[in-house]
Amino acid sequence: MDNTAKLKKIRIDDLEPGMVIAHDIYSSDRRFLLIKKGTILSKDIIYGLKRRGVKEIIVQEREFGDQALKLPLPDDMVKKEGIPFSYPASLEKRIFFNYKGKVILKIDDPEIHNTKVKAIKTVHSILSNVVKEKVVDVESAKDTASSLINAIMKNKNAFLNIAGMRMVDEYTFVHSVNVAAYTAIIAREYGIEGEELELICLGGLLHDVGKMLVDPSILNKPGRLTDREFEEMKSHPVRGYNILRENGVEDNIAVIARLHHERCDGSGYPDGKTCEELPLSAQIAAIADVYDALTSERVYKKAISSNNAMMIIISESGKHFNPELVTLFQKTVGIYPIGSFVKLNNGYIARVIDQNEGIVRPVIQVMFDDTGKKLGDQMVINLMDSKDLYIVESFQDQKAA
Numbered sequence: 521m522d523n524t525a526k527l528k529k530i531r532i533d534d535l536e537p538g539m540v541i542a543h544d545i546y547s548s549d550r551r552f553l554l555i556k557k558g559t560i561l562s563k564d565i566i567y568g569l570k571r572r573g574v575k576e577i578i579v580q581e582r583e584f585g586d587q588a589l590k591l592p593l594p595d596d597m598v599k600k601e602g603i604p605f606s607y608p609a610s611l612e613k614r615i616f617f618n619y620k621g622k623v624i625l626k627i628d629d630p631e632i633h634n635t636k637v638k639a640i641k642t643v644h645s646i647l648s649n650v651v652k653e654k655v656v657d658v659e660s661a662k663d664t665a666s667s668l669i670n671a672i673m674k675n676k677n678a679f680l681n682i683a684g685m686r687m688v689d690e691y692t693f694v695h696s697v698n699v700a701a702y703t704a705i706i707a708r709e710y711g712i713e714g715e716e717l718e719l720i721c722l723g724g725l726l727h728d729v730g731k732m733l734v735d736p737s738i739l740n741k742p743g744r745l746t747d748r749e750f751e752e753m754k755s756h757p758v759r760g761y762n763i764l765r766e767n768g769v770e771d772n773i774a775v776i777a778r779l780h781h782e783r784c785d786g787s788g789y790p791d792g793k794t795c796e797e798l799p800l801s802a803q804i805a806a807i808a809d810v811y812d813a814l815t816s817e818r819v820y821k822k823a824i825s826s827n828n829a830m831m832i833i834i835s836e837s838g839k840h841f842n843p844e845l846v847t848l849f850q851k852t853v854g855i856y857p858i859g860s861f862v863k864l865n866n867g868y869i870a871r872v873i874d875q876n877e878g879i880v881r882p883v884i885q886v887m888f889d890d891t892g893k894k895l896g897d898q899m900v901i902n903l904m905d906s907k908d909l910y911i912v913e914s915f916q917d918q919k920a921a
């Protein structure tokens with residue numbers, strides 16, 4: 521875009537995917553850059569702006585006409601450096617995506633898959649034991665945290681592709697493993713390493729252990745909780761902290777269970793602590809917990825799409841969450857998460873395979889053309905490098921046939 525491009529003020533209801541934002545948009549407290557100047561609007565970004573109460577924005581006319589919508593993918597934007605695969609008939613099949621000479625992702629990598637399944641089973645048995653015996657098997661939890669960290673260190677992107685792991689009935693166990701994984705990934709991006717990283721992952725794994733001590737009829741109630749039931753539910757952080765301490769878990773880990781429902785502005789529970797008073801680990805776990813809860817289906821609610829969940833996390837930056845950690849989280853997980861499917865402005869359907877600094881322009885792999893025909897020779901494109909291609913829509917948590 522050049523400086524002579526025309527600017528237009530557009531009401532939020534008149535915005536359309538493909539329009540280009542002409543100025544940076546900040547959160548209401550001006551502390552956090554939400555969307556950068558030059559971002560191309562997608563349906564999801566427009567939805568996010570509406571949610572935040574934005575009434576109108578200034579857009580810039582695009583340099584190229586609507587023909588771009590009908591053009592096939594230009595060859596010079598397509599990176600085909602030896603992509604030796606076709607999409608799997610089976611989820612178990614090992615696939616490699618080769619981009620610029622390096623393997624960047626193994627979707628459905630059986631090893632990662634097995635690590636997750638094993639972790640979920642172990643958490644199931646640990647938490648069931650808390651119900652039956654009021655005992656926490658800390659050693660098993662530590663082993664699980666350690667194997668999760670090993671897998672994440674090996675291939676973070678494959679681990680972030682967690683959409684396929686969601687099962688409604690097993691919510692608490694899957695959620696515990698997901699929170700542990702997200703917590704560890706953010707902590708690692710923050711620069712935490714070694715034993716400290718494993719301990720934070722352990723804290724994520726056991727953050728909701730106190731829920732095992734809450735009356736199950738309240739825990740699994742599909743309808744709205746009464747005030748008394750809600751108070752009982754809100755007791756789980758302190759109960760979790762207490763049982764972890766009774767089982768010899770160090771205070772700096774047990775506090776993750778106690779403080780994961782606190783909020784940066786001091787409006788959380790149980791202690792009403794602010795960001796300045798909260799340990800970093802609990803602040804990270806809070807983001808991981810909310811994001812995974814939003815994107816999970818429950819007996820009483822549908823899952824929210826990952827990019828809308830990210831918009832909600834961003835809109836709570838500085839209120840519920842630490843702004844610095846929100847930035848780190850969105851850079852790592854992205855608005856379009858790894859493994860999700862997106863529609864491009866030329867009608868092609870692609871799968872997100874890696875993130876970029878520019879969170880709305882990830883690395884994608886084109887799967888289907890604009891007639892819905894599966895492409896035999898699937899192409900990897902870095903949207904940062906392609907001026908004319910952009911995402912207009914995302915299909916969350918859907919799988920290619």
Ligand SMILES: [Fe+2]
Binds near residue numbers: 727728756780781
């Ligand atoms: Fe919780």
